[in-house]
């Protein structure tokens with residue numbers, strides 16, 4: 679019975695020590711995860727904001743005549759940007 683109590687006491691101490699260790703790691707992980715979450719949501723918001731703000735207004739210049747046009751209306755041919763079909767032939 680004494681041996682059992684001794685083993686139980688040793689196991690309890692080991693469990694306590696590992697619990698303290700695990701708690702520290704868990705706290706660190708929780709803190710790290712919180713930081714990552716905040717950073718991720720912040721950058722996500724930034725990305726969303728820049729995406730909606732810059733993409734429709736992004737201007738590209740025509741390689742033939744130099745006119746600035748919205749990227750959505752650009753005609754791409756041979757990796758060059760053109761404002762119209764006439765400029766692609768020029």
Ligand SMILES: [Zn+2]
Nearest residue numbers: 740743761765
């Ligand atoms: Zn042009």
